[in-house]
Amino acid sequence: MVIKNGFVVTENDVTQADILIRGSQIAAIGVGLSDDETIDATGKYVLPGGIDVHTHMNLDVGIAVAQDDFYTGTVAAACGGTTAIVDHLGFGPAGCSLDHQIGRYHEYARGKAVIDYGFHGVIQHVDGDVLGMMETLIGQGVTSHKIYMTYSYKIDDAGIYAVLKRAKQLGVMVAVHPENDGVVNARRRELVEQGMTAPRYHAVSRPESCEAEAIFRASQISSAAGDAPLYIVHVSSHLGMQAVKLARRNGQKNIFAETCPQYLLLDDSYYERKDGLKYVLSPPLRRKVNNAQLWEDVIAGDIQTVATDHCPFDLKLKERLGKDDFTKCPNGMPGVELRYPLMFSEGVMKGRISANAFARLCATNPAKLFGLYPKKGVIKEGSDADIVIMNTGCGDTITHDRLHENVDYTPYEGFELSCKIDCVLSRGEVIVKNNSYIGQKARGQFLKRGLPALDAK
């Protein structure tokens, strides 16, 4: 197959060229290439397939289970131009081994996923077995692990230090959810005692300072552990980014930052709306000033990746459980389907970032940091033919009824897009056309990931 005449977004350039695909891979990029089957991409952008390294399919949060499984969630991802995910696993039983949840998630994904997928391990406690298993799992393609600084299985400072030291030794990545657990819980109690249980108090309970303190602490522990590879998930505030940048200014080379579209595009005024519970997620939406400040960090290259934290619950359910008390509302929002179009429209079409910077944020850097590059995340000879053809000649208004996520709302209802996905290829196969998934069920493959490349810019 040949994709003809598009604006091909390669790692460092945008060139008008053809792409020859043989089997599942890109065989050549050049001019005047031909083959029996042709897709005409004249006037359109030809982008690497998106990689979302922060999703929560099937996530069990105790009071509810995230509604997208590996079928509906990956169909939605595909329709939105994402051709690979790396999922963050839910907690297993107390004391379980590090491979326990990985085994369970293989079962969740098998027979369902339509795009390629990998798993981050989740560290619930730290002991010799867990630290030993971090090495074993490299052979099984799991080369990153998540630690939480809050919630029931939070890891204490000594544990974080031990995990980071081990990660440095092995060359694997540690992803951290940074929030100060003690302060967040104290504030939740205070607010509930005073009857302050409306959605807006969700944001009040988890202030920016709690995020920034935890980022500062984790990054300094990484320094003490010898500049261990540390990936800060869902940075939501300027104050949090200041902690990231301080660590870098002091010479740390292995601190990486992720943000999400919701922190670039939405703000805490949404909690004042009648449907405010839609936006209950952690970290919460922040004061509006943070949107522009985080965009500045994206533009400057201080934020390496944009992921979604996709974790959908029906508004109906959020209201049933949380209408009298935000602390009872399951935390999370959908987003996997709209990351690529929103970031292209708000980033590239609005002139904030180049098409190359967009590809770096949403595909190339995630691939590098999580051991998928150059198989994924880039349009290059020999890479998987995971490709999105993006039409910029037409606009589109986001409405929930056109999306495929298994949830009853989108946080981006009514947002205008100035681009539209034409078609999506995964390993050389057209799987999305006219906003419909047309591939087989269960065609997705488990990604045995390599070690991270720490040169993401």
Ligand SMILES: [Zn+2]
């Ligand atoms: Zn998450």
